[in-house]
Amino acid sequence: xxxxxxxxxxxxxxxxxxxxxxxxxxxxxxxxxxxxxxxxxxxxxxxxxxxxxxxxxxxxxxxxxxxxxxxxxxxxxxxxxxxxxxxxxxxxxxxxxxxxxxxxxxxxxxxxxxxxxxxxxxxxxxxxxxxxxxxxxxxxxxxxxxxxxxxxxxxxxxxxxxxxxxxxxxxxxxxxxxxxxxxxxxxxxxxxxxxxxxxxxxxxxxxxxxxxxxxxxxxxxxxxxxxxxxxxxxxxxxxxxxxxxxxxxxxxxxxxxxxxxxxxxxxxxxxxxxxxxxxxxxxxxxxxxxxxxxxxxxxxxxxxxxxxxxxxxxxxxxxxxxxxxxxxxxxxxxxxxxxxxxxxxxxxxxxxxxxxxxxxxxxxxxxxxxx
Numbered sequence: 246x247x248x249x250x251x252x253x254x255x256x257x258x259x260x261x262x263x264x265x266x267x268x269x270x271x272x273x274x275x276x277x278x279x280x281x282x283x284x285x286x287x288x289x290x291x292x293x294x295x296x297x298x299x300x301x302x303x304x305x306x307x308x309x310x311x312x313x314x315x316x317x318x319x320x321x322x323x324x325x326x327x328x329x330x331x332x333x334x335x336x337x338x339x340x341x342x343x344x345x346x347x348x349x350x351x352x353x354x355x356x357x358x359x360x361x362x363x364x365x366x367x368x369x370x371x372x373x374x375x376x377x378x379x380x381x382x383x384x385x386x387x388x389x390x391x392x393x394x395x396x397x398x399x400x401x402x403x404x405x406x407x408x409x410x411x412x413x414x415x416x417x418x419x420x421x422x423x424x425x426x427x428x429x430x431x432x433x434x435x436x437x438x439x440x441x442x443x444x445x446x447x448x449x450x451x452x453x454x455x456x457x458x459x460x461x462x463x464x465x466x467x468x469x470x471x472x473x474x475x476x477x478x479x480x481x482x483x484x485x486x487x488x489x490x491x492x493x494x495x496x497x498x499x500x501x502x503x504x505x506x507x508x509x510x511x512x513x514x515x516x517x518x519x520x521x522x523x524x525x526x527x528x529x530x531x532x533x534x535x536x537x538x539x540x541x542x543x544x545x546x547x548x549x550x551x552x553x554x555x556x557x558x559x560x561x562x563x564x565x566x567x568x569x570x571x572x573x574x575x576x577x578x579x580x581x582x583x584x585x586x587x588x589x590x591x592x593x594x595x596x597x598x599x600x601x602x603x604x605x606x607x608x609x610x611x612x613x614x615x616x
Contacts, residue, residue, distance in 0.1 A: 280574040283307040283343035286350025287315040288443040296323045306341045315443045334361045351447040356381045363388040370397040374464035375594040377455030382598035399569040403588040407538040410559035420531030427513045427528045428466030434518040457497025458516045466514030467597040476586030479505040486608035503604045
């Protein structure tokens with residue numbers, strides 16, 4: 246009898262425990278809002294970020310792409326069904342109603358994305374940079390303002406703990422007055438690191454990409470400098486754009502140096518497809534010391550020369566800071582407002598576009614451009 250009662254008790258507890266997650270926790274999870282996201286293009290290799298994401302708050306409801314090789318590759322890699330794919334923006338909207346779109350197509354096509362989706366009041370996030378020319382960027386900004394939609398620009402360095410820690414230290418004047426910023430961004434080259442053929446096809450095209458390393462990696466330093474200086478614009482822009490590997494990249498620069506002159510600071514942006522290794526690092530110098538952000542999490546500081554250089558561990562950052570798709574979620578579904586001239590913001594990236602446009606002109610004319 247005791248064995249029978251014990252057996253009944255265990256069965257009852259099992260049923261209760263089974264019921265609770267299905268009807269308690271499960272119901273709570275089901276109430277969480279889901280951002281229905283459409284992906285525009287698969288020809289930018291950064292699109293892997295959304296498919297590798299393990300959060301459940303964003304659902305890909307459609308993909309617009311016509312490149313058969315890209316479609317086949319991503320279908321095989323991520324088991325994507327045929328029903329998810331569309332050959333045009335119109336066919337996408339006839340079948341699904343996305344809350345937002347994220348563009349991973351050619352930079353030149355970003356303007357067309359905004360021209361189509363902004364009048365339909367659909368928020369947009371594009372992969373960096375915003376546009377291939379300042380004129381394109383201005384039209385995109387005008388459309389976003391006219392139709393009152395968020396238009397975000399995603400950079401990998403916007404996810405780094407070290408990025409936010411560095412600004413906090415600079416704002417605290419831990420190193421004295423900020424005088425110089427150096428940004429080193431790039432890798433050994435898109436061919437060398439194994440970018441997909443469809444990515445290479447437009448990344449090395451001066452029209453579709455707007456340039457080579459200058460636009461591909463020069464945008465990072467321009468974006469970060471604008472944020473660190475709270476939206477300040479340079480007085481002058483100088484640039485040297487070189488072709489160190491014309492046999493590989495015959496139509497675009499592959500090693501570029503941009504110099505920005507501000508009233509109290511100088512910014513050096515070294516953007517290259519000719520580094521010995523992958524890198525996105527920055528060094529910020531003040532009158533008393535410096536901060537060296539070696540990557541997303543590793544930092545070195547020197548506040549006083551007599552005390553030497555010390556390792557510094559940045560604080561953890563919020564999910565919306567380390568995950569661009571979570572930020573898009575909160576902007577669209579929770580009405581999160583971007584701070585003025587923040588990393589993803591349109592104000593910041595309009596300045597970035599002008600810096601890059603002036604840098605290209607400076608390189609071609611071998612002159613310093615006045616803002």
